[in-house]
Amino acid sequence: MSDAPSVKVFVPVDAAALSVGAEAVAKAVAREAEARGLSVEIIRNGTRGMLWLEPLVEVETPDGRIAYGPVATGDVAGLFDSGFLSGAAHELNLGKTEELDWMKRQQRVTFERIGVTDPLSLSDYRTYDGLKGLQKALSLTGAEIVETVRASGLRGRGGAGFPTGIKWKTVHDAQAEQKYIVCNADEGDSGTFADRMLMEGDPFLLIEGMTIAAVAVGATRGYIYLRSEYPHAHKALSRAILKAENAGLLGDSVLGTNHAFHLEVRLGAGAYICGEETSLLESLEGKRAIVRAKPPIPALKGLFAKPTIVNNVLSFAAVPWILQHGAQAYADYGMGRSRGTLPVQLGGNIKRGGLVELAFGISLREIIEDLGGGTLSGRPIRAVQVGGPLGAYLTAGQLDVAMDYEALASIKAMLGHGGIVVFDDTVDMARQARFAFEFCAKESCGKCTPCRIGATRGVETMDRIIAGHERPKNIAVLRDLNKLMTDASLCAMGGLTPMPVMSALNHFAEDFDRPVLPLAAE
Amino acid sequence: MVRYPAWDQDEARSIVSGLSHLEGATLPILHALQEEFGYVDPQIVPVIAYALNLSRAEIHGAISFYHDFKTSPAPRRVIKLCRAEACQALGCETMVDHLARDHGIDVGALAHSHDVAIETVYCLGNCALGPAALVDGELIGRLDADLLAALCSHHGADA
Numbered sequence: 001m002s003d004a005p006s007v008k009v010f011v012p013v014d015a016a017a018l019s020v021g022a023e024a025v026a027k028a029v030a031r032e033a034e035a036r037g038l039s040v041e042i043i044r045n046g047t048r049g050m051l052w053l054e055p056l057v058e059v060e061t062p063d064g065r066i067a068y069g070p071v072a073t074g075d076v077a078g079l080f081d082s083g084f085l086s087g088a089a090h091e092l093n094l095g096k097t098e099e100l101d102w103m104k105r106q107q108r109v110t111f112e113r114i115g116v117t118d119p120l121s122l123s124d125y126r127t128y129d130g131l132k133g134l135q136k137a138l139s140l141t142g143a144e145i146v147e148t149v150r151a152s153g154l155r156g157r158g159g160a161g162f163p164t165g166i167k168w169k170t171v172h173d174a175q176a177e178q179k180y181i182v183c184n185a186d187e188g189d190s191g192t193f194a195d196r197m198l199m200e201g202d203p204f205l206l207i208e209g210m211t212i213a214a215v216a217v218g219a220t221r222g223y224i225y226l227r228s229e230y231p232h233a234h235k236a237l238s239r240a241i242l243k244a245e246n247a248g249l250l251g252d253s254v255l256g257t258n259h260a261f262h263l264e265v266r267l268g269a270g271a272y273i274c275g276e277e278t279s280l281l282e283s284l285e286g287k288r289a290i291v292r293a294k295p296p297i298p299a300l301k302g303l304f305a306k307p308t309i310v311n312n313v314l315s316f317a318a319v320p321w322i323l324q325h326g327a328q329a330y331a332d333y334g335m336g337r338s339r340g341t342l343p344v345q346l347g348g349n350i351k352r353g354g355l356v357e358l359a360f361g362i363s364l365r366e367i368i369e370d371l372g373g374g375t376l377s378g379r380p381i382r383a384v385q386v387g388g389p390l391g392a393y394l395t396a397g398q399l400d401v402a403m404d405y406e407a408l409a410s411i412k413a414m415l416g417h418g419g420i421v422v423f424d425d426t427v428d429m430a431r432q433a434r435f436a437f438e439f440c441a442k443e444s445c446g447k448c449t450p451c452r453i454g455a456t457r458g459v460e461t462m463d464r465i466i467a468g469h470e471r472p473k474n475i476a477v478l479r480d481l482n483k484l485m486t487d488a489s490l491c492a493m494g495g496l497t498p499m500p501v502m503s504a505l506n507h508f509a510e511d512f513d514r515p516v517l518p519l520a521a522e
Numbered sequence: 523m524v525r526y527p528a529w530d531q532d533e534a535r536s537i538v539s540g541l542s543h544l545e546g547a548t549l550p551i552l553h554a555l556q557e558e559f560g561y562v563d564p565q566i567v568p569v570i571a572y573a574l575n576l577s578r579a580e581i582h583g584a585i586s587f588y589h590d591f592k593t594s595p596a597p598r599r600v601i602k603l604c605r606a607e608a609c610q611a612l613g614c615e616t617m618v619d620h621l622a623r624d625h626g627i628d629v630g631a632l633a634h635s636h637d638v639a640i641e642t643v644y645c646l647g648n649c650a651l652g653p654a655a656l657v658d659g660e661l662i663g664r665l666d667a668d669l670l671a672a673l674c675s676h677h678g679a680d681a
Contacts, residue, residue: 016648019663051650190606193647221545228553228590229602229646231659266546267553269588272644286548287580288587304545346650348611353650376612385607389644421649423611435610439644 006039007085008060012115013044014200015232016193021072022055028076029057036080046201048115049355050102058097061087067094102356102371107333109341110317111357114201120239122247125204131249133320137212138257145216146172149319151327153339158184158275158312159387159416159492161338161405164319167309170299171217174307181213181222181261182284182303182310186268186275188227189388191419194343194355195313199226199233202317203240204249207263209316211254212323213309214261222263223303225280228270237265272443276491277310279445290445291491312417314343334360338404348385348421349375358403365399368422379424383432383508387416389439390496392503393432412503414496429508434462436500444493451494454485458501468516475512478505523598524658526560533558534566542573548584552591560596597639601673602656603629603665605642608649617653620667627674638674 011017011026026042033040048067050056056069057079066087068079075092082090094100117124125131137145150165171179183206187195199206210222226234241263244250252260271289274280278292281303302308318340322330331339338360344367346353351373358367368374368384375381381396392413394401401407408415423432437458444451458481464474482498489495505512534555541551551570555562562585571578585591605614621627621640629640648654651663657673 015661016651016663019648019651019654019661054651187647188645190604190645191608191649192645193649196647229643229656231656232661266549269549269553269590270643271588283549284546286546286574286576286584288583347608347652348649350650355650389607419608419649421608421611427611432607432610435607439606443644 004039006041008043009040009085010043010045010058010060010065011055012047013119013232014047014054014197015230016051016197017047017054017056018232020054020070024073025055025057025071025076028073032076032080038080038085040085043118045117046114046119047197047354048097048103049111049197050100050352051354052352053094059084059087063087063096065097067097067100068092069094102352102354105371106357107341107359108357109321109330109333110205110314111198111202111343111355112321113205114197117202119201119203119236120243122204122243122249125202129324130204130320131208131255133323134208134212134215134249134255136323137215138255138259142172142216142218145212145323148323148327149216152318152322152330153327153334153337154315154318154322154330155338155405156312157314157318157342157417159189159414161415164311164315167299167311168213168216170297171219171307171309174300176307178221178304178306179217179219180303180306180308181210181217181219182281182308183210183222183224183313183316184275184277184280184310185224185226185230185233185313186280187230187313187417188272188275189390189417189419191347191385191421192345192388192417193347194345194418196230196233197355198313198317199230200236203236204244205317205320206237206313207240207244207250209319210263211250211261212319213311213316215254215259217307217309219309220260220262222261223284224263224265225268225274225284226265227268227274234265234267241265272439273445273493276493278491280310281308288445290447291493293490314417335402335404336360336406338406342403342415342418344403345417345419346372346422347419349377349424350422351376360404361402363400363402364394364420367403367420368399372422375422375424377424377426379426381422382425383423383427383429383504385421385423385500386419387414388419389436390414390492390499391416391419392499393429393507394503395507398507412499414499428514429504429511430462430466430514433501433504433512434459434466436497436504437462440493440497448488448490448494450485450488451490451497454481454489454494455497457481458485458497465512466516471513475505524560524596524600525598526558526596529559529561529563529595531563531565534563535569538566538570538573547574548576548581549588552585556591561592561594564593597637599638599658599673601638601640601670602643602646603640603670604644604646604648604652604654605629606644608645609652609654612652614653617665617667617670621671621674625671625674627671640674
């Protein structure tokens with residue numbers, strides 16, 4: 001090794017990057033550098049969110065970080081040959097990361113550190129403004145923290161969009177010996193991965209946000225309920241919590257104050273319904289995840305019947321920034337009643353998929369066509385599902401709608417967790433409608449009849465429609481069933497399953513009247 | 523490939539007693555047992571129930587409610603194939619059909635003399651790089667039918 005200062009090379013450790021070979025690339029960079037006697041420091045960062053460019057390797061130069069991607073192991077020797085450690089030209093050289101169109105068009109607030117830092121380095125976290133929100137919070141009363149969150153206009157990012165400050169105030173005002181902070185990290189909606197990216201890419205941010213909540217309402221225990229499908233996030237969170245405890249950020253005394261906060265990660269076990277907050281609480285208590293009737297609301301009787309804040313990962317993660325920069329600075333982003341920024345996740349059949357954080361109000365078309373570049377298959381877009389498996393399917397003609405809670409609601413769609421799944425013209429929307437019921441039948445907790453029985457009847461009805469049996473009559477049954485499930489289900493699982501079904505039926509009626517294939521497989 | 527030790531009731535008891543102090547200990551205990559042995563043997567149900575002062579029905583109920591918990595020994599490789607919408611948009615159902623037609627492997631059934639199991643999951647959070655699967659805990663993106671078939675038949679070959 002020479003005495004020259006080592007060059008910093010960033011290779012993401014995010015699960016999506018790993019899924020396309022980032023681990024092998026990191027090893028190849030290390031091996032190649034050693035063989036050439038060059039000194040490199042390989043930092044495993046989070047992902048910048050440009051997932052189609054993964055593995056995206058960055059090199060730190062005096063001019064800033066230069067991006068190369070997507071890098072395969074076979075490219076590594078060539079990169080060294082061309083002098084990429086000084087940011088030299090190469091066919092994979094994309095230029096300065098920060099100047100890429102995808103990055104420049106965003107308003108990165110919650111995700112500002114992700115991809116920039118080593119997710120498990122608390123000193124990186126502090127260097128990039130980490131803990132400033134918590135320090136500010138520790139100088140305020142609980143009521144002042146709650147008021148700041150309320151004034152920011154932050155609404156729950158899990159899907160329902162309930163004002164976070166109001167929930168916090170309810171828990172703050174409740175009298176109890178024990179209160180809990182629970183993070184809903186059961187991000188089960190297909191097309192969403194913002195929570196995963198955040199937990200893997202900046203776990204201290206979630207810890208800080210939950211700690212601020214704990215300080216605000218006087219809670220001393222917290223749980224992150226994480227879905228078991230996210231083993232990489234589990235590892236990152238567990239290690240980050242341990243580091244936070246060792247640094248005095250968590251434990252009996254938060255940063256030397258009188259506030260105690262103990263935080264634990266708990267793994268789910270493959271039940272989609274646990275994304276519903278009351279079934280999540282049942283699961284945390286060790287029971288079958290059966291939805292509870294509300295009231296009582298969890299803010300008053302939540303985990304173990306104690307006052308509990310249950311918020312999504314992104315809701316907690318928005319709080320440190322709000323405390324640091326002030327409620328107004330956050331509220332200045334967005335439009336109407338949708339304030340702040342929204343991490344939008346672009347997936348499915350899309351050329352350039354990934355995550356972009358934007359102020360509310362951008363149109364779906366701008367996201368899918370300008371940022372996403374259209375379909376991966378190159379075929380025309382036919383349908384776009386927004387907001388997960390319970391969200392509506394929109395047509396290519398409806399994409400000028402703005403991405404905010406109210407605009408989507410006005411066309412009978414929902415924002416949900418901000419996931420967008422694009423389908424090309426090979427999609428069969430009757431099959432998608434059938435799948436919505438099938439998914440509901442598999443994942444229903446079984447407590448209420450409309451969901452438990454209705455989902456199965458829905459699959460059967462769709463099978464008859466697809467098979468061409470008495471289509472007009474069965475479509476009438478389908479509409480009736482959907483109305484019943486919408487009106488009478490206990491929670492959003494049964495109540496919103498009709499949303500994808502009805503949007504498919506109303507916008508893509510021709511797919512419900514296709515010629516019957518001979519010897520259909522199912 | 524993962525190799526689990528055979529079920530050891532004494533070892534299982536000590537796992538239960540090591541975690542029974544936790545709030546809502548049922549799921550952490552079940553996860554710890556499954557991580558150790560690859561499954562949760564029903565003979566441990568009364569032990570957990572006693573330790574947590576719950577009924578056997580409550581423990582059995584939890585085990586049977588959640589898709590993750592298995593009550594018979596695990597195959598040597600588990601492939602969790604995502605079949606949610608984002609992966610459907612990239613043809614995961616075509617891969618499922620291909621596996622059944624060309625390789626005689628049904629998703630959801632144990633294949634190849636219990637060496638490999640291929641299970642359905644809904645969303646692995648890799649929606650921009652689908653189709654996706656989790657193979658023995660490792661996430662794979664941009665999966666195609668040939669790679670999937672190779673993963674299914676590769677029993678015992680690699681680590």
